[in-house]
Amino acid sequence: MAGRRRVDPVDGHEALQACRSSPDLSRVARPVLATAVRYTLEELAARHPGRSVEVRVPPHGAVQCLEGPAHKRGTPPNVVETDAPTWLALVMGTEDWTDAEVAGRVRASGLRADLSAYLPMSGV
Numbered sequence: 001m002a003g004r005r006r007v008d009p010v011d012g013h014e015a016l017q018a019c020r021s022s023p024d025l026s027r028v029a030r031p032v033l034a035t036a037v038r039y040t041l042e043e044l045a046a047r048h049p050g051r052s053v054e055v056r057v058p059p060h061g062a063v064q065c066l067e068g069p070a071h072k073r074g075t076p077p078n079v080v081e082t083d084a085p086t087w088l089a090l091v092m093g094t095e096d097w098t099d100a101e102v103a104g105r106v107r108a109s110g111l112r113a114d115l116s117a118y119l120p121m122s123g124v
Contacts, residue, residue, distance in 0.1 A: 005042050005046075006038065006042065007035055007038045007039040007042055009039070011035055011039070012035060012036065012038070012039025012040070012042070012043075013039070013124070015032045015033075015035035015036040015039060016036045016039060016040065016088070016091075016092075016124060018032050018036070019032065019033065019036045019088050019092070020092060025084070025085035025088055025089065026085055033060070033084050033085075033088070034060045034061075034084070036088055037057050037060040037061055037084050037087055037088065038060055038061045039124075040087070040088065040091045040121065040124060041055060041057060041060075041061045041062070041063045041087075042063065043121060043124055044063060044065055044118065044121065045063040045064065045065045047118075047121070048065045048066050048067075048118055049065065049067070050064070050065055050066040050067040050068060051064040051065075051066075051068075052064075052065075052066045052067060052068030052069055052078055052112050053065055053066045053068075053076070053078040053079070053080060053110070053112050053113055053115075054076040054078065054079050054080070055079075055080045055081075055115070056079065056080065056081040056082075057081075057082060057083070057084055057087045058081070058083075060084055064076070066078075066112060068112055076110075077109075077110045077111075078109070078110030078111065078112040078113045079107075079108070079109050079110060079113060080106065080107070080108045080113050080115055081106075081107045081108075082100070082105060082106045082107070083105065086100055086105040086106060090106070090115075090119045090120065091119060091120055091121050091124065092120055093119075093120030097114070097115060097116035097119055098116065
């Protein structure tokens with residue numbers, strides 16, 4: 001079962017478009033960046049429901065996604081964590097998963113924590 005959406009898809013799409021049109025994501029207004037991050041995290045969870053991987057983009061949001069063993073308590077065994085500009089670059093396809101991971105902009109732990117098969121996200 002997918003989680004309840006908190007970001008209106010229209011607002012999320014508009015925020016993501018604003019991020020796409022910016023040459024520097026670090027200069028996007030914080031509320032716009034936060035909306036785009038939350039929208040894309042919710043979209044990831046909706047497209048790939050499950051509870052085996054937790055994706056964190058502090059301080060904007062976190063979701064659990066992907067089929068597999070469900071995580072219920074404590075630290076999840078499969079965690080992906082990154083900052084907002086890197087997350088959005090991965091979503092939009094302007095950053096490669098492996099390059100971001102090697103550079104330390106993505107921290108992924110656990111056997112299921114490789115999201116390269118799900119990023120970039122088409123149609124968002």
